[in-house]
Amino acid sequence: MNRRRPTLLAALALTTATALTLSACGSDDDSSGDNDKIAGTDTGDKPSATPSPSDSSGGKQPDITFPSDAENVFEDSKTGDAKKDAVLADSALSVNAVDEAIFKGSTDTKALGYYNTGKALSSSITYAQGYIDDDDTWIGETRYFDRKVTFSGESQAYVIYCSDESKSYIKNKKTGKVDKSAPTADSYVLYNTKLVKNAAGVWQTTDIASNRRDKACQP
Template sequence: MTRRLRLLTTATAGATAALLLAGCGGGGGDKSNDKIAGADTGASASASPSVSASASEAAGRPKITFPSDAKNVFEDVKTGDATKDAVLADSALSTNSVDEAIFNGSTGTKALGFYNSGKALESSITYVQGYIDSSDTWIGQVRFFDRKVSLSGSNEAYVTYCSDESKAFIKNKKTNKVDRNATTSRSYVLYHTSLTKNAEGVWQTTNIVSNRGDKACQP
């Protein structure tokens, strides 16, 4: 790996992406890609107020922490709709939970199974295990932007978003070598995700498909 590579489920990407897009269309939700007032919801050693402090510190929710040299930044946190905002918050925490597992070198972290279920949890475990097996982690910053949420009934939602990985790099734990490759079109990734609200009120990510180098996310 020469650059931080984010999650792709074992499902067929094209078919699943089409399904998720169809779900977004049918949900009657926000179809815009407007950036919501940019709040930093990256989980560093101190959690941000927009996602980690409000959602992650609620009763029963595991706290997520990052090392000081890595950070996720989520734009578009507020939509003006409380339900959509809750979906976006838990979607961000799902992402953070996967990265926390990478940093901890463990697929058994509490947050990983708390914010992910079904295919998303299965592929997250496989993804994290790949880092563990190669003694890798990542450093730097990943920016998540153009986050769009669509609701389908009271317990299902779909979130699409882009990531900018141009400032994030793979680091080997044994050698401390950091792969600092030049930024290319593949530094930008488009995601389609499905979420389901569980009995505890958590919007768990249940499926996720990514398309690296997608034109929709290019600067």
């Protein structure tokens, strides 16, 4: 099947204020859609070249590596606004960090807690651990598109984006079996996320909510 794992994660709802801020960017799709997805990575089996983290502290950010048969593609990375681009870069890295934990079979990775914190971190751990417990991973390509940033003050941002999982598939590590079911409306997910800039200058994801089958993300 495409990467959907409906029994694993009920994504956390954002605060009422956040939901109101983002509602104009979402869709009026019916609320029965599964809220179950967090996400992915960048390049194969080597440190990710892009996106670049926004850390301005001079510290070394953790490398994120992917196997050669899996890739996350992030569109809309360059807006012409340096601050927005920094938020989008760290938002992508928070997604990558979750997938790296899946690939490595461990939630005890440096990147997972570097780019995610609070409720987003705890739910990311739960999501990745579900894959690990089932001896599952994924292969293929996941595309992230229509990424948009809004700000609330200097150190708080909201990012909404869509994912296209139609070309990524769950693979069982023990059997090597890949489930390549045909894509459906479930292959597309809308995400609403909240990020806060920490003392090191990293835009950490703190909250995330998702809606699978959202009309705003359908082709």
